[in-house]
Amino acid sequence: MNFSEIKGFAFDMDGVIADTARFHGQAWHQLADKVGTTWTPELADALKGVSRMDSLELILKAGGHENDYSQDEKVALATEKNDNYVKLVETLTPADILPGMKAFLDELKAAGYHLVLASASKNAPKVLKYLQLTDYFEGIVDPAKLSKGKPDPEIYVEAAKTMNLPVNEVAGVEDAQAGIQAINGAGELSIGIGSGLKDADVKFNETSEVSLDAIKAQL
DSSP states (O other): OOGGGOOEEEEOOBTTTBOOHHHHHHHHHHHHHHHTOOOOHHHHHHTTTOOHHHHHHHHHHHTTOTTSSOHHHHHHHHHHHHHHHHHHHTTOOGGGBOTTHHHHHHHHHHTTOEEEEOOSOTTHHHHHHHHTOGGGOSEEOOGGGOSSOTTSTHHHHHHHHHTTOOGGGEEEEESSHHHHHHHHHHTOEEEEESTTOTTOSEEESSGGGOOHHHHHHHO
16 A cells, blocks of 8 residues: 555554553452452463453453352453443543554644544443543444454454545554454554564554654555
8 A cells, every 4th residue: 555545544442542451450350359369460461352251251260269150140240340440441531642642643633534443442432532532533433333353354344434435545553463464354554553563564663653754654
């Protein structure tokens, strides 16, 4: 893709615009304490990218409590975890935007690019609200309406539709390999932030390095 062909950007949220993964860790830690499972770095790592109910099962199993709760009680525990996570999200302020990303969003807005959020998180609208970034985005892809998660390209195909753009005029911004695969699978330009994203078309080590000129220089 030539730089001049890009008309819109689709953004992942966590690790790109803000770091909310730490809140998931804190909320799961609270739940582990409640059910009597010892919280360890290994357990924290095991939960990354895992669904809410599967994460709960891992925590219960780690403490030998997998048979101590009925299905209804497990649903209640998972709901409590999400409620705790949402409370933590409500402590976010614009100071929590990752380095350089507010400036990049300002640059994109000033240049007239279309912007859409393509996050798998159902809490993404709330996160944007507390970061005071809602007005930058003309739309948010609703993950509840998707049939497949990343690395399936569906979310990025929907992002292009939300902007009324063909996929070959869209760039996606991600920090995870599954996200890069989703962007590439959609036929869009992939911009990767972080190490090990070998399949990204454009690569940056840190959010602070991202700008239109820096993207153009790699194309």
